[in-house]
Amino acid sequence: MPKVNENTVVTIYERIVSDISSRYKNLIFENPKTIEQCCIGLSMSMLDNLSSEEFASVAYYKLLDRPASSADISRVASRLRNGYSTKKEEIEKIFKSPEYNIKNINVRMVK
């Protein structure tokens, strides 16, 4: 079987991003500098208006492409209700989770 390429996945990914960006100027790819940019289609102000349970459900779905399990929801909601964390901190926790690393490389795209 062929050897694994000397190009890393990330290098190839960056070349694809560069190619598409050069052909389609209206597509902008950015590193996830802000939480807002990462929450595709959602702003923090929108997230603030959600209940703790709704927030957990939406954040997991948007960031991890899966519904939050009941354990996830009760854990997050409990932390938020008891003031142990803020919604912003909960999103940062998801970014640091291994599941988020499995799903993403290092670049995200906004349109």
Next chain:
Amino acid sequence: MNSKNSKLNPKAKRQIIYIDISDLYKSKARTGIQRVVREITSRLSQDKRSEFKLGLLNFNSVNHKYELFSNTSIKDFMLAKKDTMKIVKSFKIEELERNSIFLDLDSAWNIPLKRAYLYGKLKKLDITIISYVYDLVPIIYPEFANQNTLRNFMTYLSAVYAYSDLVLCDSRSTEADFLKYKDNYKVNRYIPTLVTKLGIDFKAVSEKLSEDEIGLIKNFINEKYILFVGTIEPRKKQKLAVEAVSKIVSLGHKDIHLVIAGREGWNSGHLVNYIKKHPLYNKNIHWLDTPSDNLLDRLYKDCYMGIYLSEYEGFGLPVGESLGYGKITITSRNSSIREVGKDFADYAVYNTENEVFEIINNYIENEDLYKKKCEYIRNEYSPYKWDDVYETVFQFLNRLKLVDKIKSQNKLSQSVQAVIISNDANKLSANIKLIDAKMRFIKEYVIISPRIILNKINRIKSKNNIVFIDEKELLGNRYNKFKVSDHLTKNWMLRSSLMKIDKINAKFIMIDDDNQPLTEVFIDTFINEDGTYNAYYFYDMIEWFHRTSSYDLGQIPTLRILDNHNLELLMYSSHQPQIIDKNIFAEALSEYGESVINSPIDEWSAYFNYAVTRYPSLFMKKPFITINWPARATDWQHMYRPNGCVFENHYSQLYTDKSEAFYGVKNDDTVTKFKIQEKTMKPFYTAIDINKKYRNKISQYNIAHGVLKFQFNNNTLYLHGLPYLIITGKKAYIRLDLDYEIVGEGIDNNEVFLCYEARGVSFNQRELSPMQTSIKNYCHGTSSLPIVSKNRTFAIVDIFLLVDGKRVYGNNKSMSRLISVDNYDDVESAIVKNL
């Protein structure tokens, strides 16, 4: 082989094929990619020949573990009889079995377990990764892709380019796109690819329509409706169909309807609004949102014709489905669509409203043509079948271990035998002298010739041993048939007979006596360091429309045989030496069977397409590396451009005729030969590049004829694919591939040429040799007409027929204008000036 070992030792461990079906398991979908997963997996799970153990997996994104399904529950789930499967165990990714196979058929980019992460882990376990790329829509047309799909697909494709051991594609077009972008992204390693095609066979649908469904179709079901099946999205061009049908209706054809069947696609609200707000909506234009299988079956059965005008496809299933129902199908001619529609679809070559309108209108006005075309499609169109697609997948999986064994035996240090067919001792002698000097790894020649030139062969001087085989003795009682056969058939008969001969080594270089080495050639032109073979192609068989020589005509049965066996369809008669594995050639002959042994078959394509389909990871497919194929740049147009040529397809008249490019050049002056070749091809390549880009402009400005009609001797000829403006580069030509159909007595007793005259500039003609069909008074073909600009920038072009020496003009539209430009930037202004 694996199977043999297992039978000898029942306890031998069976290799596992893992298939991650997480997306299918979540969506339960039955169409699209999930249909592929169901069709392949259900057959693999029941195949009694299989020595593999099947491991179907679901990724649990909560605990990050794989769940393994029970094999006893696969069949019912895949046949959609049950919605769930029993899980037998759950384990970490790192616990997948070493040295197994990971067959990634599902829409893996949608699965939370990203391949950029997973494939790296699989590599550490020495697992063979086989991925499927169905299309590159998100990369080529990102503006048409859902934002999340685009982001996910980029990650997936990066992982495939970095890690996959083999990539399956559904069409040659997708394969070519995959390889093109691989080069664009500077991925330097070779990745074997295999075109599997997709099945188009239908499920029998017996349920009656519901009352609601009957209500949806009652306004058009008993009239002539044109069916457009597909998700509503800008890429599919439903708007073009709406515009063409509106024009038909405005001409008074109130019984013509357009039925769009499909769900609303991503970001397509404006298109749905356009359809819904159209004045003919719910009168002659209809939209059926997400029709059931039953309803779709009924719509196909009763439609007047099908239509599908997509800008780009990975495969083009709706085209095959429509033809499979025996329906006339109007479709665009881009990406993979001709691979599915073949000679049966009606192509709107430039995807213009005018073409679509004229093709539909022509059928409405010519009932006889309509009936004959329908009958032709019903009688002769054979859709690809899932059984055949599965067989292609199973056969290569079954040979993976054998590939490793063959590769380990192939050494760069080995000396090789050259096998040459020749009936010209002088030509042979000259070539052997060159091969002796420039292909020093050749250690023996086997010459297959008529005995009459044996004395001359004996006088050939060489450092290598020369073995003679008499063609008469080789063929035995087939020799009488051989004597009266054409050139292509003779070569096939001889070369296919060699596989039984002991004098022929297990691996040898097959050479024609006019395939000359230009520079020093090493064994690595044929065998790579890792033991893989090189296979040099020069064209896509489905696009070869020339019908002049026995070689051209032989491509038709060759294509038929390869396609019947669901093999790839590239042309490998690259007029250069190539390496042959005798066992694999013998295997191909056994699969093709006795019926083809005396037929006109292109032996190069027959061997290599079999070999690369059954042993995809044993071969590196590469564009050819020979100059003077074709002999002259005007003979036919390169589809793939040779790069780093080391061989010459030697025509002596190119050196002796004063009008030829190589006149006076010495045969050992390779530098001059390369310069002449480059200079000769350059304007032609420029013209081809301009035309590739110009296609979009033709569509944008709606400047193409749909159907031109010519009448002569009780025949009507319908010609398709002529643009209003023909753009070329100066001192070059472009070829127009024009499809035609003839209804009437036929032209067996006439000499009929398709001609053009660029007034005051040039004239050219191509004899028409249509394909006969099973339908009385109906035949069709494609003519590849070269249009020459010489040094003029503008000319009026008349297209006409020459029937037994007399000019026959078509309806008064059969005229175009020829514009030659220096570069593509001039095209826009040339169009505006000439409209």
